[in-house]
Amino acid sequence: MDMSIMHLALFVLAVFLGFELITKVPPTLHTPLMSGTNAISGITIVGAILAAGHGGNETMVNVLGFIAVALATINVVGGFMVTNRMLAMFKRK
Amino acid sequence: MNANLIEIAYIVAASLFILGIKGLSKPKTAVRGNQLAASGMLVAIVVTLLNNEIVSFEWIIAGAVVGAIVGATLAIKIQMTAMPQLIALLNGFGGGASLAIAAAEFLKSQPAAQGDLAAAAAEAVGAATGVGAGMGTVAMIATGAAVFIGSVTLTGSFVAFAKLQELIDGQPKGFPGMKAVNAILLVGSIIAIGYMTTDPTNTQVFWGIVAAACVMGILLVMPIGGADMPVVIALLNSYSGIAAAAAGFVMGNSALIVTGSLVGASGIILTQIMCVAMNRSLFNVLFGVMAEAG
Numbered sequence: 001m002d003m004s005i006m007h008l009a010l011f012v013l014a015v016f017l018g019f020e021l022i023t024k025v026p027p028t029l030h031t032p033l034m035s036g037t038n039a040i041s042g043i044t045i046v047g048a049i050l051a052a053g054h055g056g057n058e059t060m061v062n063v064l065g066f067i068a069v070a071l072a073t074i075n076v077v078g079g080f081m082v083t084n085r086m087l088a089m090f091k092r093k
Numbered sequence: 094m095n096a097n098l099i100e101i102a103y104i105v106a107a108s109l110f111i112l113g114i115k116g117l118s119k120p121k122t123a124v125r126g127n128q129l130a131a132s133g134m135l136v137a138i139v140v141t142l143l144n145n146e147i148v149s150f151e152w153i154i155a156g157a158v159v160g161a162i163v164g165a166t167l168a169i170k171i172q173m174t175a176m177p178q179l180i181a182l183l184n185g186f187g188g189g190a191s192l193a194i195a196a197a198e199f200l201k202s203q204p205a206a207q208g209d210l211a212a213a214a215a216e217a218v219g220a221a222t223g224v225g226a227g228m229g230t231v232a233m234i235a236t237g238a239a240v241f242i243g244s245v246t247l248t249g250s251f252v253a254f255a256k257l258q259e260l261i262d263g264q265p266k267g268f269p270g271m272k273a274v275n276a277i278l279l280v281g282s283i284i285a286i287g288y289m290t291t292d293p294t295n296t297q298v299f300w301g302i303v304a305a306a307c308v309m310g311i312l313l314v315m316p317i318g319g320a321d322m323p324v325v326i327a328l329l330n331s332y333s334g335i336a337a338a339a340a341g342f343v344m345g346n347s348a349l350i351v352t353g354s355l356v357g358a359s360g361i362i363l364t365q366i367m368c369v370a371m372n373r374s375l376f377n378v379l380f381g382v383m384a385e386a387g
Contacts (some may be wrong), residue, residue, distance in 0.1 A: 004231055004342070007350050011338060014107075014351045018358025021111065022118045025363065027370050029123060034327050035180050036117040037360055040110050040130050041333045043352040044190040046141045047340045051197040052156060053147035061197050066152045068193035073160025074167070075187040076138075080131040081168035082179060083117075087124045089173065 032086045039079025045072035094143035102140035103348040109133025110352055114359055137348050178257035181250045181326045184333050188246025191336035192303070195239035198343050202228045203294055227293030235342035237286030240299070241306045242336040248310030250329050253322050256314075263319030271312060278309045324367050331360025 025033055052065030110133045116126020147153070164183075171179045204227070228236060255261045282305050285298050292298070317325050334356025341349025368375045 003345060007342060007345065007347065010347055011342075011350050011354050014338075014354040015358045017111065018355040018360075019362055021114050021355070021359045022362055022366070025118045025366055026120060029118060029120060030327075030363070030367055030370070031176055031180070031323070032123060032127075033114075033117045033363060034323075034330055034360075035176070035183075036127050036130060037114060037356050037363070038180055038184050038187065038330045038333070039127075040113065040134070040352060041184070041187050041330065041337055041356040042134065042190075043110075043137060043349055043356075044187060044194060044337045044340060045134075046137050046348050047194040047337070047344050047346060048156070048190055049138070049141045049153055050144065050146060050344060050346065051194045052152040053144075053149055054201070055148035056201065058200065061200050062152050064193045064197035064200065066156045068190045068197065069153055069156025070160040070163075071186040071193065072190035073157050074164040075183050075190065076134055077161050077164030078168045078179070078183045078186075079164075080127065080134070081165060082171065082176070082183070083127045084124070085168065086173075086176060087127060090120070090123070 028090065032083055032090075035079060035083040035086060039076060039083055042072050042076035042079055045069065045076055048072040094140065094145065096145075099140050099144060100347060102136055103351070106133040106137040106140075106348060107351045107355070109136065110355060114355070137352075141348075175258070177323050177326060178254045181253040181257065181322075181329070184326065184330050185247050185250030185254065187333040188243045188250060188329070188336055190243075191239050191333065191340045192243030192247060194340045195236045195243065195343050196299075196303070198232075199228065199236050199240075199299060200296075202232075203296065229293075230290045232343055233290045233293050234286060235339050237282075237289060237302060239336055239339035239343055240303050241282050241286070242332055242339060244303050244306030245310040245313065246329050246332045246336055248307045249314045249332075250310075250326070252311050252314040253326055253329065256317075256319050257322055265316050265318045267316040271316065275309055275312055278305045278312075281305060282309075321371070321373065324364060324371060324373055327360060327364040327367050331357050331364060334358075334360050 022033070048065065048068035052062070052069045054065070056062070109129050113126045113130025113133060116122035116129060167179060167182070256263045282302050285302050289295060289298055314325060334353045336353070338350050338353030338357060341347070341353055365375050
């Protein structure tokens with residue numbers, strides 16, 4: 001079977017799972033949940049690492065790879081840290 | 094590292110993300126949920142670094158150092174009241190990352206853009222994406238989707254950030270015929286992506302799509318007032334997930350596809366939940382007509 005068909009199957013199933021995953025969220029958790037899923041969308045760091053580490057000598061490709069890694073890392077590091085900070089604030093109350 | 098082991102690790106990471114999102118939606122388990130999601134990310138990053146396709150680390154290390162410093166500084170320094178705009182900003186970076194990945198893959202596929210060694214290496218591993226003479230049809234459509242949605246997320250999030258941070262006026266802004274312009278940009282970009290499947294080496298059309306999507310991101314968020322912005326950020330968050338999934342199809346990477354579509358789909362549901370809580374209609378947010386509704 002073609003690999004892209006497997007990927008399409010994964011995509012469709014993950015979309016359905018995503019729709020079912022959250023149902024009732026208390027309003028106080030709206031922002032932390034948004035922030036947490038935003039950090040998870042930083043999974044682009046995987047693609048960025050692969051794009052930046054291919055070892056070619058084409059400057060533009062390398063620069064784009066560097067930019068991708070930097071932006072994705074900001075998203076991941078900033079996202080998880082800020083979500084943690086937000087949740088810690090709720091705990092103290 | 095063995096390719097099968099990498100795939101298994103990606104399944105572990107995806108499971109941790111699922112448990113993490115689930116945990117984040119309940120007050121008792123929220124902290125744990127965030128930790129589970131973060132450990133999933135760590136697993137995904139570590140196994141990716143062990144991938145045999147990665148032969149040079151200097152650009153990765155440079156990017157990671159810059160990103161970690163900027164990200165941590167933002168997260169520590171930001172005022173608690175400024176959370177929504179920080180999320181918007183981080184989300185914009187996520188969209189920008191998808192855009193940069195897809196653009197790098199596109200340029201790599203260009204015949205003239207290949208160095209001798211890179212060309213040989215790309216030829217060996219890249220048959221599936223049609224590397225060598227431009228991209229194949231599926232990869233080209235995925236690339237178009239990733240750069241389009243990534244660019245909209247990038248500029249849209251920055252406008253949301255600027256409005257909330259009061260760098261620009263938070264009032265709804267628009268001009269007559271704005272919707273028509275958006276429709277032209279959207280349809281034009283779809284046609285351009287379709288054209289690129291027949292002419293996958295046309296870099297000018299490629300950058301045209303990027304430019305059109307950047308303009309569209311600005312135009313979609315400008316007519317929305319500051320009070321409605323959290324809903325828009327939730328929606329842009331969903332877009333950045335979809336952009337990541339599209340980038341996954343470009344690279345043939347299952348971690349990006351699964352995680353991106355999870356965030357994309359759950360982000361739409363969260364947007365809907367927030368709309369209900371704020372008495373807004375999801376349809377109006379989706380089509381950027383909130384200014385009139387509110």
